[in-house]
Amino acid sequence: MQFLSDNAASVHPAVWDALKAADTPDTPYDGDALSAALDDSFAQVFQRPCAVLWVATGTAANCLALAAMVPPHGGVVCHEEAHIEMDEGGAPGFYLHGAKLMLAQGEGAKLTPQTIAAVLDPIRDDVHQVQPHAISITQASEYGCSYRPEEIAAIAEIAQARGLRLHMDGARFANAAAFLDCTPTAAAGPVDALSFGFIKNGGMSAEAIVFFDPALADVARYRRKRAGHLQSKGRFLAAQLQAMLEDDIWLANARHANAAAAEIGTACAGRLMHPVEANELFVRCTPAERAALRDQGFGFYDWGDDAARFVTAWNTREQDATALAKAVASL
Amino acid sequence: MQFLSDNAASVHPAVWDALKAADTPDTPYDGDALSAALDDSFAQVFQRPCAVLWVATGTAANCLALAAMVPPHGGVVCHEEAHIEMDEGGAPGFYLHGAKLMLAQGEGAKLTPQTIAAVLDPIRDDVHQVQPHAISITQASEYGCSYRPEEIAAIAEIAQARGLRLHMDGARFANAAAFLDCTPTAAAGPVDALSFGFIKNGGMSAEAIVFFDPALADVARYRRKRAGHLQSKGRFLAAQLQAMLEDDIWLANARHANAAAAEIGTACAGRLMHPVEANELFVRCTPAERAALRDQGFGFYDWGDDAARFVTAWNTREQDATALAKAVASL
Amino acid sequence: MQFLSDNAASVHPAVWDALKAADTPDTPYDGDALSAALDDSFAQVFQRPCAVLWVATGTAANCLALAAMVPPHGGVVCHEEAHIEMDEGGAPGFYLHGAKLMLAQGEGAKLTPQTIAAVLDPIRDDVHQVQPHAISITQASEYGCSYRPEEIAAIAEIAQARGLRLHMDGARFANAAAFLDCTPTAAAGPVDALSFGFIKNGGMSAEAIVFFDPALADVARYRRKRAGHLQSKGRFLAAQLQAMLEDDIWLANARHANAAAAEIGTACAGRLMHPVEANELFVRCTPAERAALRDQGFGFYDWGDDAARFVTAWNTREQDATALAKAVASL
Amino acid sequence: MQFLSDNAASVHPAVWDALKAADTPDTPYDGDALSAALDDSFAQVFQRPCAVLWVATGTAANCLALAAMVPPHGGVVCHEEAHIEMDEGGAPGFYLHGAKLMLAQGEGAKLTPQTIAAVLDPIRDDVHQVQPHAISITQASEYGCSYRPEEIAAIAEIAQARGLRLHMDGARFANAAAFLDCTPTAAAGPVDALSFGFIKNGGMSAEAIVFFDPALADVARYRRKRAGHLQSKGRFLAAQLQAMLEDDIWLANARHANAAAAEIGTACAGRLMHPVEANELFVRCTPAERAALRDQGFGFYDWGDDAARFVTAWNTREQDATALAKAVASL
Incomplete structure (x- = not known):
């Protein structure tokens, strides 16, 4: 009776079916029909336009999303126990070309406007200190706590006031959305990009980066290839995501x-x-x-x-x- | 009747069987039994010890191998039409932190000791010019030409004489080995690392980086995680490789x-x-x-x-x- | 009788005078009066607004200018014998985080719209190939040839048509301007940034990056500090530049x-x-x-x-x- | 009566004299006689062989030293108020290609074996967490506190036990050595590299990186050029250092x-x-x-x-x- 982790769980039958169904030759990379339909499929989930890229890991999803938002000389505010800080082997340093993670505190590994401000306020606006460019929050958090829509809104407000982008690490976004019992749109809130996790939740090897700002996706597309994450048989990743969205699996x-x-x-x-x-x-x-x-x-x-x-x-x-x-x- | 590319071809039935068989919970990442057995499986193929890492793309394989060999201030000699130069979206620049590709010529997109020397000889040994640290050859080449064992040996000789590491991009290594009708060991020659391609050859999403120098693998392990390429359900990648090696599929x-x-x-x-x-x-x-x-x-x-x-x-x-x-x- | 190089020549007496005159305590970094006056001094030279940063080397000037223009996944078209390609120890790879130099040809180490197009035209507009973001030309060129104003205009035209930034490496800009016998504005042409060299021309340790687009300077300011090029006694660099501009020395x-x-x-x-x-x-x-x-x-x-x-x-x-x-x- | 900072203070007369004396043409970069003599001059100070590189700023000195010790996927333990963490605009992230600063505590901004161990001990030895490769201490510290020789020895011991390199940021090393009233060798202790500051102490624009392991210097030489810090009239930097060492100024x-x-x-x-x-x-x-x-x-x-x-x-x-x-x- 294993309760070690969800990250090595079995693959959902619907995902298997979709994988097998995808086993016909198609255009390589993300030129196949399943990949091409992702924007629409996720737009239906979130009831607003979005640009979606599949990748093979949550680490790649988080880092590609952040790399599209933050210049190499910038910083990202995140919780001191966030996955990007603790468990990604320094991937943000790699993908963001040395940008800095700025560590904030908060109960249950959740940020608040206050703990974010506590990090931002002491930063002098000069070139000697790294300037923040984005905030990253985790839904649900590392401790399995879910941000309420109004909590995200409050963080989005400080982000906007300070001119920062907002990213959501949603490795367990599905669990948060299910817990909150609200629309996916409300569970995500007004973020610029969401790393939407599927692997822990029944997928095999596909996560989605959902960009609500298409300009970020345009950058991320080049970065994904540059990171060796543009798989040639991408239809097998798209198939997993499509299968999981179907009937809200x-x-x-x-x-x-x-x-x-x-x-x-x-x-x-x-x-x-x-x-x-x-x-x-x-x-x-x-x-x-x-x-x-x-x-x-x-x-x-x-x-x-x-x-x-x-x-x-x-x-x-x-x-x-x-x-x-x-x-x-x-x- | 498609002859566009092999990179989007269907998945071999034995791979499907192995994937399904792997669908039981196991240790995440590369802690599963299938991943753990890769070193031995490839050692049997090459009849010598090796350390093997799976990754999802040939681009990642090439770049992780080279990044373990070349410091950020160094260079890699490769053919001017090599995949790493032409088709990887600048991935070597990313993974090698700005190291330089040094472009050499050669018939059929194959390097020779002469064309390599033509690149190396004019480089002054001073800090104003990037110094070479490795050579990368492609087996079979971008034009479908296979290096004969004695050709690889000659290149290995110049590599050794100049203190350079030797990497082989084997996206189509299988085709070269089959054409040469020699042992895999002979088809690879004395390289330090081989990107051994499986995806074009019947796999779904797994390539192997075969390190013949374990010190390189130790570095690459960290770099793989840092690049977001350490998949949590890694057993599904290992399964593909194991299936393809079985019975020399x-x-x-x-x-x-x-x-x-x-x-x-x-x-x-x-x-x-x-x-x-x-x-x-x-x-x-x-x-x-x-x-x-x-x-x-x-x-x-x-x-x-x-x-x-x-x-x-x-x-x-x-x-x-x-x-x-x-x-x-x-x- | 030395004709080896101008890069180790003596320092002009007016520079010495200015250095000595600057030897009173002032605000550190670039907060001193001499540094603060640089924008105006160069605006007088070029008869248009500009934002100017001092740095200690031409390599830093070129790379900071380009880094403000080109994302890590982009490319810079330059001559195959350009200083940034041949003699800067891979600094562009470092400062631009792995962006690619795209090598073009041309008589006298000068680019032309035709040789630039010959590089640009074959690039497929997809993520597998690095996309160009800027062109860099050298005035005077590595072979001591000066671009005529109409030649720069023609290059600027192709830059604009292709959505590329334009940078000028002016390590010997003074010599080009003197040869052309035109205004500095005409000798620079409509570039976005100019690395304006002073060290070969009588300075000790100061070059200027002249940004004609202030948005680029805002980025470069952070990058200069991040590169360890923001000297604490910056007034000694500003003093050199001011002295050289005075009376058109x-x-x-x-x-x-x-x-x-x-x-x-x-x-x-x-x-x-x-x-x-x-x-x-x-x-x-x-x-x-x-x-x-x-x-x-x-x-x-x-x-x-x-x-x-x-x-x-x-x-x-x-x-x-x-x-x-x-x-x-x-x- | 200014007590704002030492970093913008005037230049010592002996430095002026040396600068003027250096104003004869010589080999560019670090090929001049003054630069060539640096190893010997510092070897006399420290009574042991060393390899010395001049650079223009303490930030460059620190980051070049650390970049020679730490791979991009590694980490550096430093005090949470260290200059490299707080005041260098993210330069370590740039020079170390995204390596991580691991923040430790300690009274007076000084590390101790205990506070270092408190950072090191929780790090799991797996690829998900950045592994430490070096420790950096500051002599004197950001709060003007000087490590006693036995304190450095204790830190060197933990460094050695854990397989870590040891770096000393000596922006105010002179003040520490003067305070401790011991030999420079004792004030530096068994570090691998020392950023030896001169600018705050009467220099104009030259700091020294003193490598006690020549292998590190060999790497740093390439990195210095690559960072645009190899000045063409380097004799003016060497002259400053030589002048300050003369008669123990x-x-x-x-x-x-x-x-x-x-x-x-x-x-x-x-x-x-x-x-x-x-x-x-x-x-x-x-x-x-x-x-x-x-x-x-x-x-x-x-x-x-x-x-x-x-x-x-x-x-x-x-x-x-x-x-x-x-x-x-x-x-």
Whole structure:
């Protein structure tokens, strides 16, 4: 019963079907019909025009989006525990040609206008200090917390006031949208670009960068090729995204994962380090308790010395979730 | 009857089977069993130790290999029509942090010790000029010509004499090895790293970087993550490579493509711009002749004003190759 | 009697005076009065608004100017023998983050609309090929040839038509302006930025980047600091530039150097590889002839096997120029 | 009476003399006799072999030194208030091609083995996290505190144990050496490279990068040119360094500045935020007190809301120091 991560979960049957269906020769790169239809498919989801590029990883999605917004001499405000800062092997430094990540704080790994201002205000407007050019937020956050639409709006406001672009790392955007139970448009808010994750949510190898400003997409297209991310059989990436959007499978999968997380969270509410607003749980428990859980067959990561991280996925079995809920309740 | 390119061809059934078989949860990234076994699988092919990394594109393979060999202030000698110079959107400039491609000439897009020396000799050994650090050759070349083992040895000799690393872009290495009818080891020669292509040859989205110097692989591992090329469900890439190596499918596929090319080449020997030593044909023909071929249902690219390029693939149907052979013979 | 190069010549007395006069404490970096007055001083020279940054080398001037014009995924058309391509140790690759130099041909190391088009026309407008963003020309060229105003206008026209920026490397702009005997504005033409050289012409350590588009200067200011080129005692660089502009010393110095070159060139007109349109001479002569000249005490560089390069400077003594003129006439 | 900064102070007479003496033509770049003698001159100072490169700024010195030590995918541990983090406009990101600064804490802007370990220990040894390659310390620190030889030794020990290079930003190395009253060798400790500052201490435009590992210098030489920092009349930079080393002017100047700072510090000991161990003072005082000091003619920077920063220089007049000492004593 694995709750280690959603990032290595199985591939959804609809994705398999779409992959097989795409196995006819077509124009290489992103010249195929499936890729060409992505803008429209996502425009339907977000009810506004967008330009969409597929890539193979969330790291590439985040970095290509930011590289289109931020010059090499600029900076990006992000949470000090953001994925781009902690877990991408320095990819932003590579893609943004040495631009600087400016680390802000915030509960649940979420930024607020106040914590953003705390980073921005001390920066002197001179050439000796790196100037900010964008803000990047994560929906849901590294701790599985979802920004409410009004929270995004408040951040967008400070972004606009300071002349900054706004990017959303949506590796688990589906889980946030499902949790918030609002439209995708509301869950994304007025961002300039969204890294929309599909791999953790039932895909095999395709994420989407959704640009709401087409000028950014025009730059990112060249950067994607330049980064070796323009796959020649791109139809197999587009097929995954199209399959997941069809009939809102992406939302159904996320709801399933969230429901499992919610069940477990309810069972150990007093131990939660963060509210469960997506498909991740950070649960205070002792090494002995963790050992006991592992003895019962549960797989998960330690989170420091005094906690465990559990992640549910689109294919978490209900009986496994229930079993874990019972197990944590009995600790 | 498509002869446009092999880069968008269908996926081999054995690859599909392997992909499906890999659809069980495993350790993410390259921690899965299939990825872990790659070094051994390729060591069997090359009969010597190697360290292997999967990536999603040939561009990424080439650039990660070269970035492990060449410092940002260095240079790479390559053919003026090499893929890294002409068709990778400036990716070497990105991955190598501004290192310089030093363009050499040579028949059939193949380098020789003489054309390499013609580039190297005029470079003054001072800081005002970029100093070479590596040579990159393409097997088979952009014009479908294959380096003979003794040709590679001669280039390796000049590389060693000048203190340069040697890289091989093997996007069509399989076709070269099949044409040369020698061991893979002989077809690769004493290179430091080989970008071993699988996608054009029946794969879906996986290429291999084969490092014969493990120190280079240690660097490339970090660079791969930093470039956003470490996919979380890496087992699906490893599975493709393993499937293609099994029973030497990679060689069988290449032999099939080569045979089709050879048949067509024999039929229009007098028109060939380059000897057919892999799966590409560059055939002199007038616009009217090309129009006639297209009227007969053949797809291909114009190659300048006076020639056409035909590419066969692992799945080119024999009757299509025969039909094209007849058609070009009748021009 | 040295004719090796102008780049290590002595410093003009007026520059020394200005340096000493600047030796009072002032605001650091470029906050001092001399630096602040540069825009106005150069605006008087060019009779139009400009934004001026001092830097310590021509390499930095060229690369900072180009970096403000060209994104990392773009390209710069320049002559295949341009300084940025041949002699700057790969600095454009560094400053432009891997952007590509696109090499064009032309007599006397001068570009023409035709040679530029020959580079631009074959570039497919797709992401697989680096797209051009700027053209860089050198006034006077590497071979001491000066662009006529109408030649620059023709190049500016193709730049505008193709949506490209235009940069001028003016390491010897003074010599070109003196030779052309026109206004500095005419000698520069409608470029977006000019690297205006002073060091070869009597300065110690200051060159000017003259931006005619202030938006480029705003970017370059950050890049200059980021490149470690914002000197804390910047008043000593500004002082050099101001001193050279005062009373048009820069033009007088260049006229002196040009006159010496002209005298020598007239004496060996039949041997000249290029017309003498600045302060450089490329003179066909045999190794024996060169040895004879050296025996007479003349210092110069060999230019390949069959020629010599002579460079005059602001401080070339008239008797030395006359002596060399006689010597080459007698060969 | 200026105590704003030492970075715009006048130039020492001996430097002027040396500059004038260097105004004869010599080999360009660093081929002149003065530049060629630098290794020996500094070897005498440090009593061990070293390879020395001049550059025009401390930012370039720091970044070229670090770029020779750290690959683009690596990291550098430094204090969170280090100059390379706070005041160099992102130059490390540029020169190190996106390598990461890893911010550590420490009293007085000095690192300790403990604070370094606190940064290093949580870094997982995997490709998802940037791995450290070097440590950079500042002597004297941003708060004018000097590392004792045993403190440097302890840091060198952790560097060696972890396989990290050690760099010292010595923008005010002279002041630290003067304060410590030990040999320069002891004040530098076993670092791999030292950015040895001269500009704040009486120079005009020359800093030295002192490499104790010649392999690093070999790389830095290419990088210096590539960064546009190889000045053609380099003899004027070498002359400054040689002049300052002659008769230990660098030490005498630093002693003078330190003495002034000590006098002022003694007069306001109770208000000091940090011990005075070089030529900087950070003095707690209210806005009203600062206004009062300014009314008396003292120039200085506010340091936040509740403090002032005073910097003495090699040419601070004794009466000015005494006046400030009295003024702060009377607050």
